[in-house]
Amino acid sequence: MKTISIKQSEIEKNWWIADAEGQTLGRFASNIAQILRGKHKVNFTPHMDMGDCVVVVNAEKIQVTGSKETDKTYFRHSGFPGGGKETSVAEMRQKHPERIVENAIKGMLPHNRLGRSILSHLKVYVGSDHPHAAQQPQTLEI
Secondary structure: OOOOOOOOHOOOOOEEEEOOOOOOOHHHHHHHHHHHOOOOOOOOOOOOOOOOOOEEEHHHHOOOOHHHHHOOEEEOOOOOOEEEEEEEEHHHHHHHOOHHHHHHHHHHOOOOOOHHHHOOOEEEEEOOOOOHHHHHOOEEEO
């Protein structure tokens, strides 16, 4: 038997739309990360960007379990001394609710050039409106 390696020209990308309303953050992000990576396809190749594009709507209605709403924090640093800042999930939900979903999915992708390329196929929106109707996304059941 021969190992068949797929070429870049043979990759087909589909568009999916996923509704985050009422979904648990980690389980939802795990499913989206697998679709972005392309692991659901038969001809998956680990070193290539062969996943599909995913549009996530209603990002502000994602749920977290337990006391994560107040206890879980997101850390960022400006690069200057004393420039560390922490933000809780509740604060992030008020200011930038789409970043909650983006950060969860980003953490489940490879941390290299391939992961950054794959992340560009993720589109997250607050509310149910999105500008990707021309791509005719299929509904993703999670």
